[in-house]
Amino acid sequence: MQTETINEQIDAAVAPIEITGGDAVMRALVAEGVETIFGYPGGAIMPIYDALYDYRDHLEHILVRHEQGGIHAGQGYARTSGKTGIVFATSGPGATNLVTGLADAMIDSTPLVCITGQVFAHLLGTDAFQETDVINITTPVTKWNYQVTDANEIPEALAKAFYIAKSGRPGPVLIDITKNAQVQKFNYTGYKTCNHIRSYRPKPVVRKEFTTAAAAMINKAERPLVIFGQGVILGCAENEFKAFIEKSGMPAAWTILGLSALSTDHPLNVGMLGMHGNYGPNMLTNECDVLIAVGMRFDDRVTGRLDRYAKQAKVIHLDIDPSEIDKNVKADVPVWGDCKETLPMITALLEKKDHRQWVNKFSECMEKEKEAVINEELNPSTDSLTMGEVIEQLNVLTKGDAIIVTDVGQHQMVACRYAKFNQTKSNITSGGLGTMGFALPAAIGAKYGAKDRTVVAVIGDGGIQMTIQELGTIMQNNINVKILILNNRFLGMVRQWQDLFNEKRYSFVDIASPDYVAVAKGYKIEGNSIEERKDLINALETMLNHDGPYLLEVFVGKENNVFPMVPQGCGVSEIRLK
Amino acid sequence: MKQEYTLTIYTENQVGLLNRIAIMFSRRKINIESMNTSPSEIEGIHRFNILINETEDVVRKIGRQIEKQVDVLKAYFNTNDTIIWQELALYKVPTDVIAEKVKVERLLRTYGARVVAIMSDYTIFETTGQREETDTLLKVLGEYGLIEFVRSARIAIIKDSKGFHEKLKEFELAEPTHHIIDEPISADEAASKVV
Numbered sequence: 001m002q003t004e005t006i007n008e009q010i011d012a013a014v015a016p017i018e019i020t021g022g023d024a025v026m027r028a029l030v031a032e033g034v035e036t037i038f039g040y041p042g043g044a045i046m047p048i049y050d051a052l053y054d055y056r057d058h059l060e061h062i063l064v065r066h067e068q069g070g071i072h073a074g075q076g077y078a079r080t081s082g083k084t085g086i087v088f089a090t091s092g093p094g095a096t097n098l099v100t101g102l103a104d105a106m107i108d109s110t111p112l113v114c115i116t117g118q119v120f121a122h123l124l125g126t127d128a129f130q131e132t133d134v135i136n137i138t139t140p141v142t143k144w145n146y147q148v149t150d151a152n153e154i155p156e157a158l159a160k161a162f163y164i165a166k167s168g169r170p171g172p173v174l175i176d177i178t179k180n181a182q183v184q185k186f187n188y189t190g191y192k193t194c195n196h197i198r199s200y201r202p203k204p205v206v207r208k209e210f211t212t213a214a215a216a217m218i219n220k221a222e223r224p225l226v227i228f229g230q231g232v233i234l235g236c237a238e239n240e241f242k243a244f245i246e247k248s249g250m251p252a253a254w255t256i257l258g259l260s261a262l263s264t265d266h267p268l269n270v271g272m273l274g275m276h277g278n279y280g281p282n283m284l285t286n287e288c289d290v291l292i293a294v295g296m297r298f299d300d301r302v303t304g305r306l307d308r309y310a311k312q313a314k315v316i317h318l319d320i321d322p323s324e325i326d327k328n329v330k331a332d333v334p335v336w337g338d339c340k341e342t343l344p345m346i347t348a349l350l351e352k353k354d355h356r357q358w359v360n361k362f363s364e365c366m367e368k369e370k371e372a373v374i375n376e377e378l379n380p381s382t383d384s385l386t387m388g389e390v391i392e393q394l395n396v397l398t399k400g401d402a403i404i405v406t407d408v409g410q411h412q413m414v415a416c417r418y419a420k421f422n423q424t425k426s427n428i429t430s431g432g433l434g435t436m437g438f439a440l441p442a443a444i445g446a447k448y449g450a451k452d453r454t455v456v457a458v459i460g461d462g463g464i465q466m467t468i469q470e471l472g473t474i475m476q477n478n479i480n481v482k483i484l485i486l487n488n489r490f491l492g493m494v495r496q497w498q499d500l501f502n503e504k505r506y507s508f509v510d511i512a513s514p515d516y517v518a519v520a521k522g523y524k525i526e527g528n529s530i531e532e533r534k535d536l537i538n539a540l541e542t543m544l545n546h547d548g549p550y551l552l553e554v555f556v557g558k559e560n561n562v563f564p565m566v567p568q569g570c571g572v573s574e575i576r577l578k
Numbered sequence: 579m580k581q582e583y584t585l586t587i588y589t590e591n592q593v594g595l596l597n598r599i600a601i602m603f604s605r606r607k608i609n610i611e612s613m614n615t616s617p618s619e620i621e622g623i624h625r626f627n628i629l630i631n632e633t634e635d636v637v638r639k640i641g642r643q644i645e646k647q648v649d650v651l652k653a654y655f656n657t658n659d660t661i662i663w664q665e666l667a668l669y670k671v672p673t674d675v676i677a678e679k680v681k682v683e684r685l686l687r688t689y690g691a692r693v694v695a696i697m698s699d700y701t702i703f704e705t706t707g708q709r710e711e712t713d714t715l716l717k718v719l720g721e722y723g724l725i726e727f728v729r730s731a732r733i734a735i736i737k738d739s740k741g742f743h744e745k746l747k748e749f750e751l752a753e754p755t756h757h758i759i760d761e762p763i764s765a766d767e768a769a770s771k772v773v
Contacts, residue, residue: 135594136594136597139594139597139598139601140601140605143648144648144649145594146594147593147594164648197648198590198651198746198749198750199589199590199648199649199650199651199749200648200649201749321646322642322645322646323639323642323643323645323646326638326639327639327642
């Protein structure tokens, strides 16, 4: 059966037909245009997997090795494809293994629909085998969740789930379906997608007076600074954003989730904000006269100490989520709404300008940062390799066209600082939650979400060991992801803090690694390990040119620190260059 | 400055929503002084009243977080001077004490207590009022062998509220948010405590 025919059948099914709950789940997925599912079967979700067996030609199911891997893969898929990630897990431990991924997707606004099996409804609350109260466990980490105990509810519950996950500020939704509902036969009358829930307002009303006020404030500004986050990507407003900053020549700096929304070589792209961001954007946040935040939420890693953050500036905050406005930084002009809508309204009223002198200040800061940090990082005088030069060589070979998936820690900060991106949806990382173990499974999903693109997972020696089992998923499906392990033989970021703030009391950061090439080989994945500069380009080239998955381990300097750094509890202008 | 705030939340009638709202407070380690859920003036729509002691800034942020929940229609917060509120209290007192001591009967009358049940060994009184009133009677009866006491959550009506009927119509429009408001926000609206 072709997908279209199934769709027609789904729409045309006016006369009720008798199907099982499991079948209804499949029909919902097909109707929603789902192509890929990441999941792991188990007792309480077996009827859904049984129904999936009949749909295996239209729904590609990737069997992961652990549910956490499944949900991170779903996240990676959602982030590169712009679609909703789908995850299946069974009850009990299957469901609890989703929690980290749900929390990650919640804080990073990633649209997911997770379907968990649950014990029979009559066993709820009896401590049945593999029963866990998944609804209450996941309430704080889901945008919405719902337990289905009757098959009749399935079409509507899933329609709501898809609508809620993707609309407004996206987020994860979990639908828990008891086993009796999965096997229950009911009269199915077709699937209707949901586009309205009366108690739910995905987008706030746009108020013209605020877009007008924002434009007036920007027109009067002498030193405007735009800071942008993932809202630009989630709103598909990359072009609108570019037109906005270009019209009045405003420098723009990004949060790590905003990275790749604007090409890294754009002349107005002045770099990264926050704790390990660039010197200029951090210093000059405290010198700008108008700060324009677009689709970002003023995370503490971006702002440092709030009472020393941009106190001199008027703040304009554009966000689709009203609860983000005034949450951390008080906005003088709150522009509620989807930036896809609000940015053009503001741009239309902007005067053509270029703030050349002001933009030059960022270049001056960049020169200072190059001298103090970047030159040595990218062209080190030491024998040992640096993470920065590995990323730099990767840039040369991929020309900024690759999707880079990072884990969490030093390598993440270095990759975000130095990687080049020409295209949006190319930087996939665990930003808000900082989930080690994210990258390998997320890279799997990223590849399914953008099958024609090169996907490089950059991972530390700590993070890779947290979800290394997903090499099995890569092996079984021959998923063409490039795994680049930057091995400094330490839990580098914690060690850096112990170095800087705990008098080098290196408490349990000395982590041993297996022979990664041998591990990869065990999974029938080719690999290589290098530690000398002369081998770097060739090794990276071999990795990228290899037809299929490939693991490259690069040993880097053991005790390199990531700078610049805004120490915790300091203001952004207290940024340290060493 | 921390003070008493009463939140009024209009919601759908959905299993699990109580927990979703309650964790907004526990996440920030805020104690809920009292919580009441009941039907509202509209069939099928529930109304929460939650009493907390917090600063306006925190209450406003929590209000927005609550309103963001899919099954929540609207959240308001008010200080005590902008609402009419009541609590109900029940007191169980030994019947013989009431019978013997005329003073007690007079006290109960003074405080507007109503007899709900009379048994041979105990009598149950009820008062409705604000915290100070029910507290005072509690204290007084303590001296006369009070057996049991219970007080309900606060329920409140916002003085200048026009109810939810009109608001609901807006929510029920299929595409309530796809318009742009041209006229400026009114001074009233800007100053109101509506979240």
